[in-house]
Amino acid sequence: MKIVNVEGIILRLPVRQAVADGTQDDLLIRVETDEGITGYGEVDTSPEVGKAVIDAEMSHGTCYGLREILLGRDPFDIEQLWELMYRKTNYYGRLGAVMHAMSGVDMALWDIMGKALGKPVHKLLGGSYCSDVRAYASLLMPEQAQEVRDAVRGYVAEGFTAIKLGYGPLGQDVRKDVKLAAAAKEAAGSDVEVMIDIGHGYSLKEAMQAAREFENLGIFWMEEPLPPEDWDGYRKLCESTSLRIAAGEQEAGRWTFRRLIWEAGLDVLQPDISRVGGLTEAKRIAYMAHEANRLCVPHAFRTGVLVAACLHLIAAIPNSAFLEFSVTESALRRELLTTPFKVAGGRVSVPTQPGLGIAINPDTVEAYSVRKGI
């Protein structure tokens, strides 16, 4: 089998806001083979930048576009193709937008392998630990405590047993954040876990103050309280509290995660499969975390394509606890798959169909596709 085309398709909702919502646009990756099998992946980056990484013409030996690297190659040589993409983009790539674009391609290659073999991706990643995964509803933190209580009660009523609230007003005033977290916990009750995502808004001392309060409230984890590069701050914070500290969604490549695990001492590692280097790299990171007795809970705030990739990874590793399940009202999130993922009893089933086990809705691609160049 040979790869005959690699395509980046930009999708975009007509109206967007400058908020922390990764479901307003998308870079969908389509990889075609000479045997008629097509794989899909998704990239969480600036869509135009990611598409340029795929389309770029070769400039010199370590400055290629991804399509040119992959054409004519066997999609089953996935480890070798990962290395080729990494090395042949070395001068302009490594751990930023190129790794993001590689992630979507890697996802599509796993999809192709699964479809060719008639097996779901998790069976190729090492086999399954579970057939369904506990989902946490992931939403933006409302401004007012009463809105928080209403939102949390709504998701509990839908069956969620874990809820994460992030960004919005968080990260500016510890006392206000504690009030909002307390409102969430009060509405959630003792059987539902609550996570708080600060969106890297704190100094170390603010994070320590918040950690004390959140621990007393019974918050399950505090996410990204500090800037992503504050390794020393994370280490001091983690040593000062028994509250779980989570981070990693900003990062690409396993080398950074090595530092997050062993230098920063994080409790919950959150690689985003559509940014970190795809399923191939995410599995390496998950097992690095497992070696250190830490949790790996992939970050996911895109569409059902990434949700599928997360489910396959989580099913194939021993150290995850949750699936991140965005509950935004975005049409892309709800309509890109012909059969969207459903939460039942707070859990989402791991796909059992070949490949990623999803089908892309061509009408949605048609409706939101951005055809003009940049």
Ligand SMILES: [Mg+2]
């Ligand atoms: Mg986050």
